Amino acid sequence: MRPIMLFSALLLALFGFSGSARAQAEEQALVDRATLTLQEMMGPADNTGDARALLRNAKAVLICPRVFRAGFIVGGEFGDCVLAARDGGGSWSSPAFYSLVGGSIGFQAGLQDAQIISLIMTQRGLNAILDSQFKFGAEAGLAFATLGRSIQGATTAAVGADIVTIGRSRGLFAGVTLDGALLSADSAKMRAYFGREVAARQVVVAMEVHNPGSDPLRGALMRLGAPASGGSGNSAAPAPSGGTTSGSAATGRVQTEDLAPPPANRR
Numbered sequence: 001m002r003p004i005m006l007f008s009a010l011l012l013a014l015f016g017f018s019g020s021a022r023a024q025a026e027e028q029a030l031v032d033r034a035t036l037t038l039q040e041m042m043g044p045a046d047n048t049g050d051a052r053a054l055l056r057n058a059k060a061v062l063i064c065p066r067v068f069r070a071g072f073i074v075g076g077e078f079g080d081c082v083l084a085a086r087d088g089g090g091s092w093s094s095p096a097f098y099s100l101v102g103g104s105i106g107f108q109a110g111l112q113d114a115q116i117i118s119l120i121m122t123q124r125g126l127n128a129i130l131d132s133q134f135k136f137g138a139e140a141g142l143a144f145a146t147l148g149r150s151i152q153g154a155t156t157a158a159v160g161a162d163i164v165t166i167g168r169s170r171g172l173f174a175g176v177t178l179d180g181a182l183l184s185a186d187s188a189k190m191r192a193y194f195g196r197e198v199a200a201r202q203v204v205v206a207m208e209v210h211n212p213g214s215d216p217l218r219g220a221l222m223r224l225g226a227p228a229s230g231g232s233g234n235s236a237a238p239a240p241s242g243g244t245t246s247g248s249a250a251t252g253r254v255q256t257e258d259l260a261p262p263p264a265n266r267r
Contacts, residue, residue: 102181
């Protein structure tokens with residue numbers, strides 16, 4: 001009887017580990033897609049300098065690698081997103097996970113998917129996202145800006161905005177809007193990724209947890225959001241010591257980084 005009990009316990013442990021690893025792999029895939037989206041949308045293209053200037057001053061960034069919009073009479077949109085925030089020393093947090101859902105009614109038809117980055121420019125905007133379910137365009141006291149097909153002049157268009165949204169559809173920057181879409185923290189994804197129950201504020205503000213799998217995303221944020229040197233707007237921060245790269249955004253591969261864990265935030 002005892003060998004049978006030991007064998008059963010071993011099977012349960014193996015299946016439990018397999019399920020946990022599979023769940024974390026799904027979350028890691030989302031983080032990797034977010035990294036590629038950031039690299040592609042804010043890479044060394046001529047018309048992304050202004051967007052990187054906004055990133056340099058942003059408190060946090062919300063990245064949605066794929067937002068699907070579909071509709072025939074009744075429309076809707078949905079997607080998974082990650083949120084990372086910067087501390088006073090310039091280090092970025094590991095990502096908190098969010099889901100985006102929305103709906104609309106009208107005469108519409110078609111299917112579209114887009115990559116979306118929302119730059120949170122103020123502490124007020126970040127608090128609004130962290131404190132409750134967040135509805136784009138409907139939060140009292142917040143100013144929103146959506147950048148259209150050309151993001152040149154973005155720094156002027158976004159003056160005074162708490163949250164600035166940039167969208168790209170089918171490889172082109174597009175005037176997508178998230179008005180009415182509801183953003184909610186995904187506690188199940190955070191539990192799978194960090195191995196314990198944790199709230200979004202604990203991840204991005206207190207920086208109590210860290211997953212090394214998010215280092216490529218953090219490294220990309222540090223490089224692309226680094227102050228420009230010589231006014232070029234295209235300079236990157238020096239690679240962290242011990243960091244290596246494998247491929248680039250142009251090849252559809254995530255640049256790998258070995259970064260120190262983000263320091264616990266004392267704000």
